[in-house]
Amino acid sequence: MAVLGVLFLFSGEARAQTSFFTGGPAITKEQQASVFAYVKNAWQVSDGKTATDVEVHRQWARGQTEAVLKGEIDRLVNVTLGNIRKIGKARLVEVFANLKQGAAIAANKEAGHTLAGHTGWANGQTEETLRGEVARIALAGAKAI
Numbered sequence: 001m002a003v004l005g006v007l008f009l010f011s012g013e014a015r016a017q018t019s020f021f022t023g024g025p026a027i028t029k030e031q032q033a034s035v036f037a038y039v040k041n042a043w044q045v046s047d048g049k050t051a052t053d054v055e056v057h058r059q060w061a062r063g064q065t066e067a068v069l070k071g072e073i074d075r076l077v078n079v080t081l082g083n084i085r086k087i088g089k090a091r092l093v094e095v096f097a098n099l100k101q102g103a104a105i106a107a108n109k110e111a112g113h114t115l116a117g118h119t120g121w122a123n124g125q126t127e128e129t130l131r132g133e134v135a136r137i138a139l140a141g142a143k144a145i
Contacts, residue, residue, distance in 0.1 A: 019070060019073075019074055019141065020035070020039070020070070020073050020074055020077050020102075020103070020106055020138075020141035020142065021035075021070060021073075021106055021141060021142055022141060022142070022143070023140075023141070023142055023143040024106050024107050024108070024141065024142025024143065025107065025108045025142070027105070027106065027108050029062070029066070030058075030062075031105050031106075031108065031110075032061065032066065032069055032070070033057075033058040033061035033062050033069070034054070034058060034102075034105045034110075035073060035102045035103075035105045035106045036057055036058070036060075036061040036069055036072065036073050036102075037054035037055075037056075037057035037058045037061065037102075038054065038098045038099070038101045038102035038105065038115075039073050039076050039077060039080070039098070039099065039102045040052070040057045040076055041054065041057070041094075041098040042076070042077075042080050042094075042095045042098035042099040042102065043076040043077075043079055043080045043083075045087075045091050045094045045095050045098065046079075046080045046083035046084060046087055046091065046095045047079070047083055048087075048091075051094065051098065073102075077099075077138050077141070078138075080095060080099065080134070080138065081134065081135060081138040081139075083095075084131050084134050084135070085131070088127070089127050089130070092122070092127055092130040092131065092134070093119055093122040093123055093130065094119070095130075095134055096118065096122045096130050096133055096134050096137075097115050097118035097119040097122055098115065099134055099137050099138065100113070100118045100133075100137055100144075100145075101113060101114070101115050101118060103137050103140075103141055103142060103144045103145050104145050106141055106142035106145075107142040107143070107144075107145035108142075109145050113145075
């Protein structure tokens with residue numbers, strides 16, 4: 001899967017092939033709002049912006065239908081994946097941590113997963129490893145955990 005992600009990454013056709021939730025368990029509306037919040041922050045950082053307090057994103061997500069929310073998450077994952085070729089290590093660390101946290105929640109496995117823990121792991125990795133991991137998570141979503 002990582003090789004497939006890397007092929008997409010370097011071909012310029014970086015795009016997740018299925019929903020971020022495909023193959024994952026049913027999760028609550030609040031968990032969906034949290035997935036959106038972390039994915040939105042991953043996109044913001046990949047786009048050169050600063051991450052926002054996740055509660056701000058959760059508030060918006062709570063007012064959306066499940067279809068709208070999942071569609072927006074998938075759109076943001078695709079754009080984030082397309083952005084990772086052009087960002088440096090510090091931003092890659094932050095993108096990875098947010099996307100991984102969103103995937104952990106989508107997989108209903110958030111216990112033991114924290115943004116700080118993902119950040120700590122990512123700081124010890126190379127840019128190539130982080131790009132590969134971001135691509136893997138973007139392509140596999142909930143199944144990446």
